[in-house]
Amino acid sequence: MMITNQQVLEALKHVQDPELHKSVVELNMVRNIRIDGTRVQLEVVLTIQGCPLKAKIQQDIEEALRGIGASDVALTFGAMTAEERAALTQSLKKEATTDTGMPKMLRPESGVTFIAVTSGKGGVGKSTVTINLAAALARMGKRVGILDADIYGFSVPAMMQIREKPTMIDQTAVPPVSHGVKVMSMGFFAPENNVVMWRGPMLNKWIRNFLVNTHWGDLDYLLLDLPPGTGDVAIDVAAMIPQAKEIIVTTPHNVASFVATRAGAMAMHTKHDIVGVVENMSYYEDKDGNKTYLFGKGGGDTLAAQLKTQVVARVPFAQPEENVGAAVYDEDSPIGEVFTSLAEDLIYSR
Numbered sequence: 001m002m003i004t005n006q007q008v009l010e011a012l013k014h015v016q017d018p019e020l021h022k023s024v025v026e027l028n029m030v031r032n033i034r035i036d037g038t039r040v041q042l043e044v045v046l047t048i049q050g051c052p053l054k055a056k057i058q059q060d061i062e063e064a065l066r067g068i069g070a071s072d073v074a075l076t077f078g079a080m081t082a083e084e085r086a087a088l089t090q091s092l093k094k095e096a097t098t099d100t101g102m103p104k105m106l107r108p109e110s111g112v113t114f115i116a117v118t119s120g121k122g123g124v125g126k127s128t129v130t131i132n133l134a135a136a137l138a139r140m141g142k143r144v145g146i147l148d149a150d151i152y153g154f155s156v157p158a159m160m161q162i163r164e165k166p167t168m169i170d171q172t173a174v175p176p177v178s179h180g181v182k183v184m185s186m187g188f189f190a191p192e193n194n195v196v197m198w199r200g201p202m203l204n205k206w207i208r209n210f211l212v213n214t215h216w217g218d219l220d221y222l223l224l225d226l227p228p229g230t231g232d233v234a235i236d237v238a239a240m241i242p243q244a245k246e247i248i249v250t251t252p253h254n255v256a257s258f259v260a261t262r263a264g265a266m267a268m269h270t271k272h273d274i275v276g277v278v279e280n281m282s283y284y285e286d287k288d289g290n291k292t293y294l295f296g297k298g299g300g301d302t303l304a305a306q307l308k309t310q311v312v313a314r315v316p317f318a319q320p321e322e323n324v325g326a327a328v329y330d331e332d333s334p335i336g337e338v339f340t341s342l343a344e345d346l347i348y349s350r
């Protein structure tokens with residue numbers, strides 16, 4: 001038996017780079033194939049030196065080659081040159097932008113549903129809603145990304161317990177994945193606690209950059225965690241992504257909902273379609289099923305009425321034992337169930 005070059009390339013077309021999710025052949029990572037009967041020798045050129053996923057690539061390639069009858073696989077590893085990396089970035093970028101430089105994912109035919117999560121004021125649970133909804137959509141098999149654009153907080157990476165930074169291939173960032181969700185955050189790049197520089201046009205540009213220079217791959221949903229209030233950022237995002245659907249988060253407390261009305265009014269003004277209001281910290285339910293309304297009642301309904309929409313979810317307070325460290329709640333916890341149901345509503349009714 002004799003394996004051919006063609007067979008090797010064909011087999012390796014099905015091996016993907018674990019980060020870029022593209023075939024190693026397409027990425028031009030396979031070089032110097034030498035075949036001697038059923039013994040295959042080749043060089044794998046990694047996009048970045050010391051790629052942490054080298055072992056995974058090696059295993060996948062060996063498996064694929066054994067699948068076509070290779071008795072012996074000898075791999076050597078190299079790294080792309082700076083020029084090769086730049087060329088790869090160019091091609092990834094080209095894939096992500098239209099001829100006019102517009103992010104392709106913004107085109108209606110991209111199939112990406114954008115969901116902007118906003119609130120009237122801080123601390124009501126906007127990030128909690130973003131990450132738990134994203135995780136629920138991912139559990140249901142959807143391809144989901146989060147763009148953390150909350151310039152006052154960048155809380156998503158910490159809440160999703162992401163410790164690594166995005167892998168940079170030249171200027172393209174490969175987002176870290178947590179709970180099945182690709183996450184990009186200004187926080188990965190911002191100087192420690194420096195929020196002063198993130199204003200107006202600068203931020204607008206950053207968001208655009210994040211859409212274009214992030215290797216999102218194919219997405220079904222991109223959730224945007226927007227800063228609270230109705231400031232520049234929300235307006236810029238509305239202008240840039242008019243097809244985004246908006247979720248407005250409030251607590252049951254009337255004051256909070258009053259402030260949230262402003263964000264909602266803005267959403268109406270910019271013709272963002274409103275998915276609805278999520279009332280967070282709606283109630284506390286004890287083990288016996290008794291509900292206590294710690295923050296009062298009615299805020300969500302009042303706001304929804306003002307915005308001519310509905311309350312699409314009421315999220316309870318976390319049980320004390322649920323709240324240790326992790327802000328993504330388990331699928332079978334009371335909060336997890338609320339988000340599963342909201343995710344189902346999004347998937348099946350829209």
Ligand SMILES: Nc1ncnc2c1ncn2[C@@H]1O[C@H](COP(=O)(O)OP(=O)(O)OP(=O)(O)O)[C@@H](O)[C@H]1O
Nearest residue numbers: 122123124125126127128153228281315316317318
């Ligand atoms: N339903 C809940 N039960 C218990 N704790 C919650 C709940 N929702 C949010 N929290 C906690 O409240 C705090 C604020 O939540 P979160 O960061 O999601 O709010 P935010 O509106 O995004 O705030 P910011 O505007 O400051 O980013 C966090 O510590 C979060 O873990």
